[in-house]
Amino acid sequence: MYQQIFRIENGIGIAVMGADLHVYGDGVPLFLLSEWRGAPETDPGFLAEPPSRMLNARFEVVGFTGRESELGELRDWRMSRPRLDVRWLRGPGGAGKSRLAAQISAAAVADGWKVVTAVHGPGAFISSAASQDLRAESANGLLLVVDYAEQWPYTHLMTLLSNRLLFHSQVRTRVLLIARTAEMWPAVAATLTDQQISTSAQVIEPLPEDGEDRSQMFTAARDAFADVYRRGAVTGPSGREIPADLEDLPPPVSLTDPAFGLTLAVHMAALVAVDARINGDRTPRDMAGLTIYLLNREHRHWRLLHGDPDYELNPGERTYRTPPSVMNHAVFAAALTGATDRTAAMAALSRLGLDQNPEQIVGDHAVCYPPPEAELALEPLYPDRLAEDFLALTIPGHQYHAEYPDQTWAPSTTAGLLARGSQARAASWTPRAVIFLAAAAERWPHVGEQCLYPVLLADPALAPDAGAAALSALSGLDDAPIALFEAVEPLLPRRSVELDTGIAAVARRLARKRLAETDDLQAQAWIHSDLAYRLANAGLWDEAKNEGLRAVRLTVDLAKQDPAAHTGLMATTMADYAAHLLAAGQTAEALNASRLAVSALKRLAAKRPGEFDAVLASSLQNLTSVEGRQGRPDPDTAAETVDLYRRLAYDDPATFDRFLADALSNLASTLGGNHRAAQALAVAREGLEVIRRLAAQEPARYEPDLAQALIGISFRAADMGHDEEAERAAAEAVRLLRVHAAANRDVYQPELARALGRLAGALGARGRYQDALVQHREATAVCRELADRLPAVHEPQLALSLHNEGVALSRTGRHAEALERTRESAAVWRRLAAGDADAYSYRLAHALTTLAVHLSEHDQAAEALSVAEEAVAIHERLTASDPEPHRVLLAEALANLSGYLSAVGRREAALDAAERAVEGLRQAAEDVPAVRPALAIALNKLGLRREDVGRQGAAIEALSEAVALYRGLVAAHPGLYEDDLAGVSENLAWLLRT
Known part of the structure; x- marks a missing residue:
C-alpha cells in the first residue's frame, strides 16, 4: 500500500507521488507537475461569447484535421525511440503545436500511458487539489509535455529533466518540449547527450499552399464552429435564427496566401465566416481584417456586459461596473502580465492610474475572461497570437486606425507595467511582456519603434532581466536599433547558464555590425574570437568552431606579416579554437x-x-x-603548467591562485595515474593549501572545490600508505559536502557519494571495518537515488559503491550480503560494458575478481573459477593494449585465479598464475607503496602453489619474503596487518617443520 502523509500549517499544500517536487527558498514551486486531462466540458454559449474563446486550443472545439505527417512523426517517436528520449517540437505561434501535443497525449492515454504536464513557476498556480499521483511503474509508458519550453530558465528546465519521474528503468519515457524557437535547444541537447539521454527535434512547417490541408482544415473548423453556435442557441443582433447554410460558407479570403500557412489563421478565417454570417456582418478580405473583426467582437462583449446604467431600472444592483474603455486598458495589461494572483493583478492595475477601483476591475475582468482557478486574475486573451495582435493594434502607429482605433495610453501603460518596483526589481511579468511585444513587433514594426524600443533604451537592464528567450527574440528583430544592443552588452555577464543563448544572439547581432564597420584584421579577429566564445557558452559548438577558425585564419595572416606583434594573438585564438574543437567532439x-x-x-x-x-x-x-580527454595526460605538460601559474600567482595571487589550484589538481591526478605516488601527494598538498586559502576568503564559491581537493588528497595519501591523513581529508570533504548537498541536492549529491566512498575506503585501510561499512551503506543509498533519476549518468558510481560495500560486508563477516552486493555490481558493470567496452571493461573485470572471492567464500568453487577466468581474460586484453594502467589489476586477478585453479586440482596452471601475479606486483610495488599488501598476498599464494607441486625450497623463499613484507606493513600500520602476518608466519613455520 502506498501512503503519503503531509501536514499543512498555513496556506496550500502541494504533494506529488512518483516524482520530485522542487521549490524556491520561500516555498514557491519551481514548476508544477500534474496529470494531463483532456478538453473540459464547456457550455456552448460561453464559448461563443466572445467567439475568440473557440480558438483556444484548451477547449478543442475543432477536431484534429491536417498535420497528419507531423502527427505520424510524433507517433513514431513515441513508440520507436530508445527508452528515454527528449524531443524539441518547434514552430511559430499558431502553427498547431498545442493541438499536436493534445493529440499525442490522448493517444498515449488510450494506449495505457501516464501523461504529465509541467508548468513553469513561480507564476504557476497551485491548485487547491494539488496532490498528484504521478507513479508510472505500472503504465505502458510515460509522456511529459512541457509548453513554452524556450521561456524556461535553462537551470529550471534541466532540473525538470533530472526529475525522478522520468527515470523508471523499465518504463518507456518521452519528453515533449514545445517551443517557438530553437535557440535554447543546442545547449539542452548537448547536456542531455553528455548524460547519455537520447534527443530529437521536429519542426512544424507551414501548411502547403497548393495542398488540401488548408481547405480540409477550413471545412472542419467551419462546421465545428457552426455546431457550437447552434448548440448554444446563439442568435444574431436582431434576434433572428441562425442561418441554415453555415456549412456551405466558402472561405472569406484566399487560403493560398502565405499568411494561412498557420493552423490558427485557417481557423480564424472559418470562425469569422460563420460569425459574420450569423450577425449579418461583412467578412474581411485579409488576415489583418480577420484579426480586427475578432477584436471588435471582444469590444462588443465588454459593452454588452457593461450595459447602459443611465437606462437601468435598478442600477444599484449592478455587479459589473467596468466601462469598455477601462476594460480595454485592463485587457491590454493582462496581455502583458499574463495570469497572476489577485494581489499582483491589483498592484499591476494600480500602476496605471485608472479611474476605477482595481479590485472592481479585476473582478469584472474575470467575468470577461474567467481564469481556470478562482485565485488567479488577469487571464490574458487567447490564443497568444491574437493577444500579440491586440497589443499591436492598440499601440499607435499602425495603418488600420480607421478600422481599429489605437490608444494613446498604450506606450505609457507598457512603460508603467515594466517600470521597476521596490529595490529596483523588475516586475515578475517582465519576461512575458518583452517576449510578447517582440513577437508582435516581428509582424507589426511600429510596436518596436513606438513602444518596445523606447522602454528598453530607457532601461536597458530590462532586456537581460527578461531572460534568454527575450534577448534572442529582440536580436531577431531586423529594425531593432543597434544602440539598444550596445547599451545591453555591458550589462551582460561574461558567462551565465541562464542567459548564454540570449547573449549569443546579441553577440551575433553586434558582430555583424562591427565586422561591417572595420577593415582592421586584428579587430576582426577579436570580434570572431569573442563571438566564438559566446556561441560555445550557448552550446552552439559548430558555429563556435567556425567562428574560431575564422579568427585563427586572420591571426595566422597577421603573424606572417609581423611575427613579433601577432604570434601571441595567433596562439591565443588557436588555443581557443582547440577548445571549441574539443567541445564539438x-x-x-x-x-x-x-x-x-x-x-x-x-x-x-x-x-x-x-x-x-x-x-x-x-x-x-x-x-x-585535451590529452586527458584522449586518456594520455602528459605529466610534463601538467608540470609546466603548474610552474607557470605558480610564477604568475606569486606576482598576482588574486588573479591566478584559482588557476594555480586547478593546475596543481590536474598535475596530482596525472602523477597518481602514472604511479608517481610521492610526487602526486606533494603536489596535491600544495594545491590544497591554495584552495583552502581561497575558501577562507569566499566559502560559498570555493568550499565545493576545497572538498574536491580533499578527496584528491585522500586518494594520494592512501597511495602512500598515509592512512590517517587519508581518513582526515575524506572526513572533512564529507562534512563540507553534506552542507552543500542540503542546500543543492542535485548538484552536490554525486560528490557527497564519492566523498563517502573515499572516507569508507580510508576507514577500512585502518581496520575500522564496521565504521567503513556505515559510510559505504550511505554512499550506496545516495547512489541508488541518483541512479533512479539519471541511470545513464550515475549507474557507474552506483556499481562502484555496490562493489565497495560488498568488500566491506565481507570484511565484517556478512558473506551472504557481500555476495548479493557484488553480484549486483558485476551485473551493472556488465550492462555498461556491453554499451561501451572501452570505458567499462576494466571495471567489469575488477568486479568479477571480487565476485569470485565472495563465491569461493560460499564454497561455489566452479562458478568462482569461471568468473575469475573471465576477469583475467579481460585484464589480459586491456594490458596488451595499454599496460601501465592495467598491469596491477591483472596481477591481482591472476593471484586470485591461482587459488581457484588449485581448488579444482589444476596445480601447474595455478602455479603459473601465481608466478605471473608476483612478477607483475613486485615491479609495481617499487613505485607504489599501496601495492605492497597485494604483493604480500600474492607471495603467500605463490608459496602455497610451489609447495603443492613439491618445490619446498622455493615455497619457503616466497613465504619468507611475504613475512618480511607483512612485518614492514605492521610497523607502518599498527593493528591492521597483524592477522595477515600471523597467518603467513604459520604457513612458513609449517613448511620449515616438514
Whole structure:
C-alpha cells in the first residue's frame, strides 16, 4: 500500500507521488507537475461569447484535421525511440503545436500511458487539489509535455529533466518540449547527450499552399464552429435564427496566401465566416481584417456586459461596473502580465492610474475572461497570437486606425507595467511582456519603434532581466536599433547558464555590425574570437568552431606579416579554437591545434620572457585537458603548467591562485595515474593549501572545490600508505559536502557519494571495518537515488559503491550480503560494458575478481573459477593494449585465479598464475607503496602453489619474503596487518617443520 502523509500549517499544500517536487527558498514551486486531462466540458454559449474563446486550443472545439505527417512523426517517436528520449517540437505561434501535443497525449492515454504536464513557476498556480499521483511503474509508458519550453530558465528546465519521474528503468519515457524557437535547444541537447539521454527535434512547417490541408482544415473548423453556435442557441443582433447554410460558407479570403500557412489563421478565417454570417456582418478580405473583426467582437462583449446604467431600472444592483474603455486598458495589461494572483493583478492595475477601483476591475475582468482557478486574475486573451495582435493594434502607429482605433495610453501603460518596483526589481511579468511585444513587433514594426524600443533604451537592464528567450527574440528583430544592443552588452555577464543563448544572439547581432564597420584584421579577429566564445557558452559548438577558425585564419595572416606583434594573438585564438574543437567532439583536431598554439607561444616566450606567461599557461592547461580527454595526460605538460601559474600567482595571487589550484589538481591526478605516488601527494598538498586559502576568503564559491581537493588528497595519501591523513581529508570533504548537498541536492549529491566512498575506503585501510561499512551503506543509498533519476549518468558510481560495500560486508563477516552486493555490481558493470567496452571493461573485470572471492567464500568453487577466468581474460586484453594502467589489476586477478585453479586440482596452471601475479606486483610495488599488501598476498599464494607441486625450497623463499613484507606493513600500520602476518608466519613455520 502506498501512503503519503503531509501536514499543512498555513496556506496550500502541494504533494506529488512518483516524482520530485522542487521549490524556491520561500516555498514557491519551481514548476508544477500534474496529470494531463483532456478538453473540459464547456457550455456552448460561453464559448461563443466572445467567439475568440473557440480558438483556444484548451477547449478543442475543432477536431484534429491536417498535420497528419507531423502527427505520424510524433507517433513514431513515441513508440520507436530508445527508452528515454527528449524531443524539441518547434514552430511559430499558431502553427498547431498545442493541438499536436493534445493529440499525442490522448493517444498515449488510450494506449495505457501516464501523461504529465509541467508548468513553469513561480507564476504557476497551485491548485487547491494539488496532490498528484504521478507513479508510472505500472503504465505502458510515460509522456511529459512541457509548453513554452524556450521561456524556461535553462537551470529550471534541466532540473525538470533530472526529475525522478522520468527515470523508471523499465518504463518507456518521452519528453515533449514545445517551443517557438530553437535557440535554447543546442545547449539542452548537448547536456542531455553528455548524460547519455537520447534527443530529437521536429519542426512544424507551414501548411502547403497548393495542398488540401488548408481547405480540409477550413471545412472542419467551419462546421465545428457552426455546431457550437447552434448548440448554444446563439442568435444574431436582431434576434433572428441562425442561418441554415453555415456549412456551405466558402472561405472569406484566399487560403493560398502565405499568411494561412498557420493552423490558427485557417481557423480564424472559418470562425469569422460563420460569425459574420450569423450577425449579418461583412467578412474581411485579409488576415489583418480577420484579426480586427475578432477584436471588435471582444469590444462588443465588454459593452454588452457593461450595459447602459443611465437606462437601468435598478442600477444599484449592478455587479459589473467596468466601462469598455477601462476594460480595454485592463485587457491590454493582462496581455502583458499574463495570469497572476489577485494581489499582483491589483498592484499591476494600480500602476496605471485608472479611474476605477482595481479590485472592481479585476473582478469584472474575470467575468470577461474567467481564469481556470478562482485565485488567479488577469487571464490574458487567447490564443497568444491574437493577444500579440491586440497589443499591436492598440499601440499607435499602425495603418488600420480607421478600422481599429489605437490608444494613446498604450506606450505609457507598457512603460508603467515594466517600470521597476521596490529595490529596483523588475516586475515578475517582465519576461512575458518583452517576449510578447517582440513577437508582435516581428509582424507589426511600429510596436518596436513606438513602444518596445523606447522602454528598453530607457532601461536597458530590462532586456537581460527578461531572460534568454527575450534577448534572442529582440536580436531577431531586423529594425531593432543597434544602440539598444550596445547599451545591453555591458550589462551582460561574461558567462551565465541562464542567459548564454540570449547573449549569443546579441553577440551575433553586434558582430555583424562591427565586422561591417572595420577593415582592421586584428579587430576582426577579436570580434570572431569573442563571438566564438559566446556561441560555445550557448552550446552552439559548430558555429563556435567556425567562428574560431575564422579568427585563427586572420591571426595566422597577421603573424606572417609581423611575427613579433601577432604570434601571441595567433596562439591565443588557436588555443581557443582547440577548445571549441574539443567541445564539438573533434578530439584529434583539438590536440593538433593545442600543440600548435603551445609551440608558437613557447617560441615567442623564449624571445620575450615573461610577456606571454599567462596565455602560455592557459594554452598548456588546454593541452592537458585535451590529452586527458584522449586518456594520455602528459605529466610534463601538467608540470609546466603548474610552474607557470605558480610564477604568475606569486606576482598576482588574486588573479591566478584559482588557476594555480586547478593546475596543481590536474598535475596530482596525472602523477597518481602514472604511479608517481610521492610526487602526486606533494603536489596535491600544495594545491590544497591554495584552495583552502581561497575558501577562507569566499566559502560559498570555493568550499565545493576545497572538498574536491580533499578527496584528491585522500586518494594520494592512501597511495602512500598515509592512512590517517587519508581518513582526515575524506572526513572533512564529507562534512563540507553534506552542507552543500542540503542546500543543492542535485548538484552536490554525486560528490557527497564519492566523498563517502573515499572516507569508507580510508576507514577500512585502518581496520575500522564496521565504521567503513556505515559510510559505504550511505554512499550506496545516495547512489541508488541518483541512479533512479539519471541511470545513464550515475549507474557507474552506483556499481562502484555496490562493489565497495560488498568488500566491506565481507570484511565484517556478512558473506551472504557481500555476495548479493557484488553480484549486483558485476551485473551493472556488465550492462555498461556491453554499451561501451572501452570505458567499462576494466571495471567489469575488477568486479568479477571480487565476485569470485565472495563465491569461493560460499564454497561455489566452479562458478568462482569461471568468473575469475573471465576477469583475467579481460585484464589480459586491456594490458596488451595499454599496460601501465592495467598491469596491477591483472596481477591481482591472476593471484586470485591461482587459488581457484588449485581448488579444482589444476596445480601447474595455478602455479603459473601465481608466478605471473608476483612478477607483475613486485615491479609495481617499487613505485607504489599501496601495492605492497597485494604483493604480500600474492607471495603467500605463490608459496602455497610451489609447495603443492613439491618445490619446498622455493615455497619457503616466497613465504619468507611475504613475512618480511607483512612485518614492514605492521610497523607502518599498527593493528591492521597483524592477522595477515600471523597467518603467513604459520604457513612458513609449517613448511620449515616438514
